[in-house]
Amino acid sequence: MWDAFITLMITVLLFIYNLIGQNFGWAIIIFTVLVRLVTYPLTAKQMKSTKAMQDLQSSKEWNDMQKKYKNDKEALAQKQMEIYKEKGISPFGSCLPLLVQFPVIIGLYQAIIRTLAVTPIQLVNLSKHINDGANLIPINSKFWWMELSEPERLPILGVAVPVLAILVLITSYIQTKMVTPTPSGGAADNAQGAQMTQAMTLYMPFFMGYLAMTFASGLALYFIATNVATIAQYVITGQANFKNILPKLPNFSQLGK
Amino acid sequence: MIKNKKVLFIIILAVIALTLGACSGRRIVASGWSGINVNEETVYFSYGPHAYALDLKNGAQKWQFPAEAINGVDFYAAPVLADENNQLLVAGYNGVLYSVNPVNGSENWSFIAAENRYIAPPLTTEEGIFAPNSDNSLYAVDFDGLLQWQFETENPLWASPIISENCDCIYQVSMDHYLYAINPQNGKLVWKSEDLGGPIVSNPSLSDDGLIILATFNNEVIALDEKSHQVEWRFQTSDWAWATPVIDGDQVYASDISGTFYALDLHSGELLWQIQPGGGIYSSPLVQDGMIYFATDTSSLVVISQEGVVQRNQPVDGKLYASPVGAGDKILLAPSEAEYFLVALNESGVQIWGYPPPK
Numbered sequence: 079m080w081d082a083f084i085t086l087m088i089t090v091l092l093f094i095y096n097l098i099g100q101n102f103g104w105a106i107i108i109f110t111v112l113v114r115l116v117t118y119p120l121t122a123k124q125m126k127s128t129k130a131m132q133d134l135q136s137s138k139e140w141n142d143m144q145k146k147y148k149n150d151k152e153a154l155a156q157k158q159m160e161i162y163k164e165k166g167i168s169p170f171g172s173c174l175p176l177l178v179q180f181p182v183i184i185g186l187y188q189a190i191i192r193t194l195a196v197t198p199i200q201l202v203n204l205s206k207h208i209n210d211g212a213n214l215i216p217i218n219s220k221f222w223w224m225e226l227s228e229p230e231r232l233p234i235l236g237v238a239v240p241v242l243a244i245l246v247l248i249t250s251y252i253q254t255k256m257v258t259p260t261p262s263g264g265a266a267d268n269a270q271g272a273q274m275t276q277a278m279t280l281y282m283p284f285f286m287g288y289l290a291m292t293f294a295s296g297l298a299l300y301f302i303a304t305n306v307a308t309i310a311q312y313v314i315t316g317q318a319n320f321k322n323i324l325p326k327l328p329n330f331s332q333l334g335k
Numbered sequence: 336m337i338k339n340k341k342v343l344f345i346i347i348l349a350v351i352a353l354t355l356g357a358c359s360g361r362r363i364v365a366s367g368w369s370g371i372n373v374n375e376e377t378v379y380f381s382y383g384p385h386a387y388a389l390d391l392k393n394g395a396q397k398w399q400f401p402a403e404a405i406n407g408v409d410f411y412a413a414p415v416l417a418d419e420n421n422q423l424l425v426a427g428y429n430g431v432l433y434s435v436n437p438v439n440g441s442e443n444w445s446f447i448a449a450e451n452r453y454i455a456p457p458l459t460t461e462e463g464i465f466a467p468n469s470d471n472s473l474y475a476v477d478f479d480g481l482l483q484w485q486f487e488t489e490n491p492l493w494a495s496p497i498i499s500e501n502c503d504c505i506y507q508v509s510m511d512h513y514l515y516a517i518n519p520q521n522g523k524l525v526w527k528s529e530d531l532g533g534p535i536v537s538n539p540s541l542s543d544d545g546l547i548i549l550a551t552f553n554n555e556v557i558a559l560d561e562k563s564h565q566v567e568w569r570f571q572t573s574d575w576a577w578a579t580p581v582i583d584g585d586q587v588y589a590s591d592i593s594g595t596f597y598a599l600d601l602h603s604g605e606l607l608w609q610i611q612p613g614g615g616i617y618s619s620p621l622v623q624d625g626m627i628y629f630a631t632d633t634s635s636l637v638v639i640s641q642e643g644v645v646q647r648n649q650p651v652d653g654k655l656y657a658s659p660v661g662a663g664d665k666i667l668l669a670p671s672e673a674e675y676f677l678v679a680l681n682e683s684g685v686q687i688w689g690y691p692p693p694k
Contacts, residue, residue, distance in 0.1 A: 202615075
């Protein structure tokens, strides 16, 4: 089942690669955008659920409830469920579409890596996924200054700079910040949630950047393409939170007071 | 609550890292299969971070190169003796060709001009060393490790060159679909074949009367005449033909990765017989004492007569991508993903010794 799914992805990837003149870098970008478009209904559902949840959690009703039941977790949970039901919000509404997309993302990644076969064992594995297309082998894995099957470094003034990893870090940061609600403060649980969110927005881009620096640059290209596609989706649907992108500066008018 | 969320977050990151790492080209356990070379007393083979020298009698290790594994350095091409057996050439996935002392494994010199992996072993002649690399180039190096010339093709070179006395040239095939005849003295092109229709990843065979037989990913076995440079015949296989075709008298033994093994007439390319014992075939057969031995990736060593009658289909631990190698009365196998890196069998298929991976 999984193998058939990977075979389908590799077939589409190779079709695009051949169609655009055997440029694997562009094939990755186009394929990533196509997959994002195909999975857009799921993404839209997730975005809608996330927004509804964010609106609810920043509402006065929610914060009052948090304060009222802060010492009674059981009652708090029960009230939360009641509000979810009343507002027609599923607490897992934002998670489930993401879970469905996860195999697609992993499949896409595996398809990219398997297609970039540069050793005999990798080519043996690739041969099990393609019927035609032997003439496309070896895949042209050069893209601009990159060798897509290897981790990327661009020599700048004698220093090997991981440009793609830095771009992954930046786009991951922007993407995470854009989709993150402005912390509303207030209840203790919200403060905890905000702490958690801040940790996520800090660690996740670095983690993605680390992966991009360590693994084949085809993966880094995919990360950038998917981040940019996600940002574009949020911008187009008017759900991007631009206020969060720049770090908060101190309020100078209050300094010295 | 927040502690639990942090733990969950770390677990999610670890799962993502493991998922990606498990399938990344940079993280797979083995990316090639073993190359074996043997003389009267010693078996030389490469697998993973080392090249090894073993006693042929009992499989005892004589030495390994490098003594300690180096991060990012792997070897899969068969070590090759050169310079009247005074040097052993070990070609690495790090793009470095090493000359080591065959007696004790100490390094003589290294050649570092190549930019990519050495998949195939170099050809050595009295004139020097000819090392094909995945950076699309064939490098001619002298016995002191100095570059003599470099010949570039359009795509990676995964096959060793062969030498032809008739043409006084060496033949190099490339994944760019062509066979190149090259002057070994100066690296100049002597002639080039027509587009052979598909990538070629195994070295060709050369018959006494000047037929070059090669296998392509275009599902073909092709015979070229080295005098006329023309295609003499083509034989259609059912899948990619990966392994080097072997010439045995007037027969050619070829195979494809779907697991069909073919016997063809050397001069006409006509099919004499074929069998499909199961499993893909990625390496050339061994012809020894009137029997044909070949390996399949479904872990079996198949032994057939020269008429195509299966004599034995012997299960072996691990995947068999590498060719069986004959060494006197022994058959050497180098299974991948197995308990042993190297196994010596007698002609009845009984294991004489196995060389275990170092702890």
